[in-house]
Amino acid sequence: MEEPFVKTEIRKDENIVYKRTDLLVDRPLSYCPGCGHGVVHRMLMETLEEMDIQDKTIGVSPVGCSVLAYDFMNIDMLGAAHGRAPALATAIKRLWPNKFVFTYQGDGDLAAIGTAETIHACNRGENFTIIFINNGIYGMTGGQMAPTTLPGMRSSTSPYGRDVQTMGHPLKITELIANLPGVYYVTRQAVHTPSHVRKTKKAIRKAFEQQKENKGIAFIEVVSNCNSGWKMTPVQSNKWMEENMFPFYPLGDIKLDGKLIQKSEIAK
Amino acid sequence: MTEEIIIAGFGGQGVLSMGKILAYSGVMQNKEVSWMPSYGPEMRGGTANVTVILSDERISSPILNSFDTAIILNQQSLDKFEKAVKPGGLLIYDPNGITKLPSRKDINIYSIAAADEAGKLGLSKIFNMIVLGGFLKLKPLVQPEFIHKGLEKSLPARHHKLIPDNEKAIEIGKGLIQAVQVLN
Amino acid sequence: MGELRLMKGNEAVAEAAIRAGCDGYFGYPITPQSEVMEYLMAEKPHERTGMVVLQAESETASINMLYGAAGTGKMVMTSSSSPGISLMQEGISYMAGAELPAVIVNVVRGGPGLGTIQPSQADYFQAVKGGGHGDYKLVVLAPASVQEMCDHVKLGFDLAFKYRNPVMILSDGAIGQMMEKVVLFDPIPRRSEEDLIKQNPWAATGKPKSREHIIITSLDLDPAGQERVNLKLQAKYKKIEENEILYETLGCEDAEFIFVAFGLSARICQKSMDLARAKGIKIGLFRPITLFPFPVKAIHDLGKKVKGMLVVEMNAGQMIEDVKLSVGCSIKIEHYGRFGGIIPTPDEVVKALETQIIGG
Ligand SMILES: Cc1ncc(C[n+]2csc(CCOP(=O)(O)OP(=O)(O)O)c2C)c(N)n1
Ligand code: SF4
Ligand SMILES: [Mg+2]
Numbered sequence: 001m002e003e004p005f006v007k008t009e010i011r012k013d014e015n016i017v018y019k020r021t022d023l024l025v026d027r028p029l030s031y032c033p034g035c036g037h038g039v040v041h042r043m044l045m046e047t048l049e050e051m052d053i054q055d056k057t058i059g060v061s062p063v064g065c066s067v068l069a070y071d072f073m074n075i076d077m078l079g080a081a082h083g084r085a086p087a088l089a090t091a092i093k094r095l096w097p098n099k100f101v102f103t104y105q106g107d108g109d110l111a112a113i114g115t116a117e118t119i120h121a122c123n124r125g126e127n128f129t130i131i132f133i134n135n136g137i138y139g140m141t142g143g144q145m146a147p148t149t150l151p152g153m154r155s156s157t158s159p160y161g162r163d164v165q166t167m168g169h170p171l172k173i174t175e176l177i178a179n180l181p182g183v184y185y186v187t188r189q190a191v192h193t194p195s196h197v198r199k200t201k202k203a204i205r206k207a208f209e210q211q212k213e214n215k216g217i218a219f220i221e222v223v224s225n226c227n228s229g230w231k232m233t234p235v236q237s238n239k240w241m242e243e244n245m246f247p248f249y250p251l252g253d254i255k256l257d258g259k260l261i262q263k264s265e266i267a268k
Numbered sequence: 269m270t271e272e273i274i275i276a277g278f279g280g281q282g283v284l285s286m287g288k289i290l291a292y293s294g295v296m297q298n299k300e301v302s303w304m305p306s307y308g309p310e311m312r313g314g315t316a317n318v319t320v321i322l323s324d325e326r327i328s329s330p331i332l333n334s335f336d337t338a339i340i341l342n343q344q345s346l347d348k349f350e351k352a353v354k355p356g357g358l359l360i361y362d363p364n365g366i367t368k369l370p371s372r373k374d375i376n377i378y379s380i381a382a383a384d385e386a387g388k389l390g391l392s393k394i395f396n397m398i399v400l401g402g403f404l405k406l407k408p409l410v411q412p413e414f415i416h417k418g419l420e421k422s423l424p425a426r427h428h429k430l431i432p433d434n435e436k437a438i439e440i441g442k443g444l445i446q447a448v449q450v451l452n
Numbered sequence: 453m454g455e456l457r458l459m460k461g462n463e464a465v466a467e468a469a470i471r472a473g474c475d476g477y478f479g480y481p482i483t484p485q486s487e488v489m490e491y492l493m494a495e496k497p498h499e500r501t502g503m504v505v506l507q508a509e510s511e512t513a514s515i516n517m518l519y520g521a522a523g524t525g526k527m528v529m530t531s532s533s534s535p536g537i538s539l540m541q542e543g544i545s546y547m548a549g550a551e552l553p554a555v556i557v558n559v560v561r562g563g564p565g566l567g568t569i570q571p572s573q574a575d576y577f578q579a580v581k582g583g584g585h586g587d588y589k590l591v592v593l594a595p596a597s598v599q600e601m602c603d604h605v606k607l608g609f610d611l612a613f614k615y616r617n618p619v620m621i622l623s624d625g626a627i628g629q630m631m632e633k634v635v636l637f638d639p640i641p642r643r644s645e646e647d648l649i650k651q652n653p654w655a656a657t658g659k660p661k662s663r664e665h666i667i668i669t670s671l672d673l674d675p676a677g678q679e680r681v682n683l684k685l686q687a688k689y690k691k692i693e694e695n696e697i698l699y700e701t702l703g704c705e706d707a708e709f710i711f712v713a714f715g716l717s718a719r720i721c722q723k724s725m726d727l728a729r730a731k732g733i734k735i736g737l738f739r740p741i742t743l744f745p746f747p748v749k750a751i752h753d754l755g756k757k758v759k760g761m762l763v764v765e766m767n768a769g770q771m772i773e774d775v776k777l778s779v780g781c782s783i784k785i786e787h788y789g790r791f792g793g794i795i796p797t798p799d800e801v802v803k804a805l806e807t808q809i810i811g812g
Contacts, residue, residue, distance in 0.1 A: 063566060067566070079566070081565075081566070108481075112480075112509040112510060113509060113511075113512075115509065138481055141481045141482060142481075144481040144507070145507055147509065156486070156490045156493075157486075157489050157490055157507050159490070159493055160496075166498075166506075167507065288458070288631065291458055291631060292458045295456060295457075295633045300632075301458065301632060302630055303630060303632070304626065304629070304630040307484060307625070327632075328720070328722035328723035328725075328726065328798075329719045329722065329723035329724075329798055330630050330632075330716075331716075332723075333797040333799060421457075421458065
């Protein structure tokens with residue numbers, strides 16, 4: 001047998017500068033290459049590792065492309081019915097107040113079928129964290145229109161582009177939620193460049209730190225790509241996201257320490 | 269006459285559309301047809317296959333575990349479907365990417381270097397039609413005039429200008445297919 | 453002859469709805485039936501016939517949109533797959549209680565729960581025995597081909613309005629996803645508002661001075677009143693049982709054994725029949741097309757002539773209960789099934805026949 005190509009001698013502990021966190025299960029992700037879901041998984045798991053709360057965390061996965069999040073996150077998790085994750089999380093956190101609890105949800109899950117559960121959990125001021133992946137489409141089911149699909153944007157159920165007259169307007173659910181008194185921290189981030197990834201991770205950390213203080217919901221929206229559903233290459237999809245999604249869903253903090261931030265600041 | 273066919277390869281190789289054109293041509297020739305695809309997330313960049321049945325009678329099960337013909341476009345599909353060909357049946361494969369050749373002696377095996385040929389001719393989009401041509405050479409189940417109609421019906425109007433290219437590819441395929449002898 | 457097309461079952465449902473003169477479709481994406489709404493959106497039925505198509509925020513919303521529209525006499529349809537149909541059960545019960553006509557298509561996938569997206573017939577009980585609360589029945593049609601997916605939409609609307617009752621088309625992922633030859637029926641124009649009001653005097657269409665106001669509800673707080681409602685429903689279901697049974701038999705004339713199967717399973721059994729007959733086994737196929745009303749008498753009569761029946765279903769044994777109730781205990785009746793999205797192969801069905809019925 002030939003020697004494997006990897007030169008084993010450089011793989012010494014002192015040379016390692018970056019590695020997969022053990023909180024991510026060592027198996028291939030089911031996401032399309034280029035999809036943002038995997039990056040967010042990693043930031044979330046790195047945060048739990050750094051806070052050393054693997055054993056104190058219970059997660060709830062949605063129905064959507066991230067339905068299998070429980071296969072990748074090496075923590076205890078429950079798979080919810082489509083849209084119902086905030087209801088599960090409410091009960092889990094109420095009965096296990098010393099645990100860290102989060103939901104991980106897509107835009108169809110959180111802002112269409114699960115709107116009632118989302119709004120009411122937020123309005124009750126439950127003490128868990130919501131990670132909301134907004135890719136403007138139903139990725140899992142093959143690219144149908146989502147509540148967050150932009151005006152004019154094509155999808156398999158808006159093949160001529162979203163017509164807001166008949167299909168409704170994109171729902172800025174994050175802004176809606178920020179207005180609820182039970183919500184303590186709301187931010188909108190992205191993961192398509194290293195600096196955005198770092199900011200997202202900081203936001204996740206902040207959210208989990210605040211859970212310790214029982215301040216209410218921390219809500220992190222990540223505007224993400226769905227290169228498959230948008231029918232683009234990963235690179236094209238990130239560019240398209242910057243040019244089209246960000247103007248409509250501006251990045252930045254929306255509510256900090258229970259206080260809404262001025263609109264003009266959000267737009268920055 | 270009933271012909272039970274499996275077409276299998278990677279998603280993106282035009283497996284499903286080849287089956288659809290064959291099936292639609294059958295409809296135009298007044299045959300009974302069924303077209304049953306694999307579906308679901310496993311199709312994300314993975315394998316795709318479709319069962320096509322053409323018959324003069326009402327078709328019973330659209331889902332089968334043995335076939336008169338297997339048209340195979342990648343190694344995984346060859347591994348999976350070679351054994352599903354009925355004794356005396358037909359196996360057609362494109363050697364591109366095939367490392368482990370078929371070995372059964374009780375079936376008729378043909379190879380068609382369609383991917384290579386399509387690459388040379390700059391017709392890679394209709395490589396599947398070359399393969400279809402090879403199949404039709406061996407089993408002329410549908411006549412060219414009905415294939416023409418099948419193409420018209422299965423391609424959206426904006427692609428109708430490509431029909432001559434598709435027909436040309438079918439003709440190329442007819443000349444390209446070769447019998448394969450399985451050696452001991 | 454109508455227009456000839458090669459279509460997916462899901463597409464045939466959508467095209468048939470437009471051609472049947474359907475006024476509105478409300479739905480929510482779910483595999484393996486999303487092509488119904490995708491086809492409708494691409495076809496722009498609003499331009500073709502004035503039909504409204506709306507993507508709702510959930511199946512709960514879809515079914516209640518149906519309730520609203522059906523209560524005004526409009527011809528409306530929704531489609532979904534198992535988890536979505538489960539969410540609709542509340543609304544379906546309300547519609548049955550309020551006696552509202554509508555067509556509900558279930559392209560069944562494997563359960564329970566989120567299950568799988570592959571074909572299944574495990575929603576038979578839910579469809580036939582009333583998945584929601586209360587004593588109610590849906591008319592349940594079980595298409596076995598793309599042609600029937602098309603035809604049952606029209607038939608479904610006819611029955612829904614004839615009896616003022618929701619109709620369910622119980623299909624499965626394979627029939628939804630596969631393409632077959634379809635002869636499409638000629639388009640029927642949508643009803644005018646005047647015709648709708650004339651034909652459906654019970655509908656809430658706006659009160660003229662000349663009549664009492666109309667209330668669409670499933671509520672009667674007075675138990676005596678609610679019992680009357682139930683008796684009326686039961687009388688209606690009886691009438692449906694007397695008049696609307698549909699089934700198909702194949703090779704039953706000389707048969708010693710019978711496969712009983714609906715939908716896709718019946719197609720598989722048809723192949724198994726060929727294989728078994730080639731071995732000299734005299735086997736026939738009985739295929740219920742209406743699951744409610746169930747062809748009780750026809751199966752009962754067949755049971756007197758044969759030695760045994762194998763009920764083949766893609767579930768753990770649901771329709772077999774109705775087959776046994778129909779036949780009684782005189783002959784051997786066994787179930788063969790695969791579940792969770794696995795489709796039985798024709799060979800294994802023959803083997804089950806040989807071991808469970810003939811040899812057993
Ligand atoms: C009750 C019910 N209805 C519909 C579905 C089908 N379904 C699965 S995932 C999904 C949408 C997912 O979209 P999103 O939440 O945006 O997640 P993404 O895949 O884009 O990450 C739908 C409609 C389901 N599983 N259950
Ligand atoms: S379909 Fe879209 S959201 Fe789903 S994994 Fe692929 S790129 Fe990501
Ligand atoms: Mg999404």
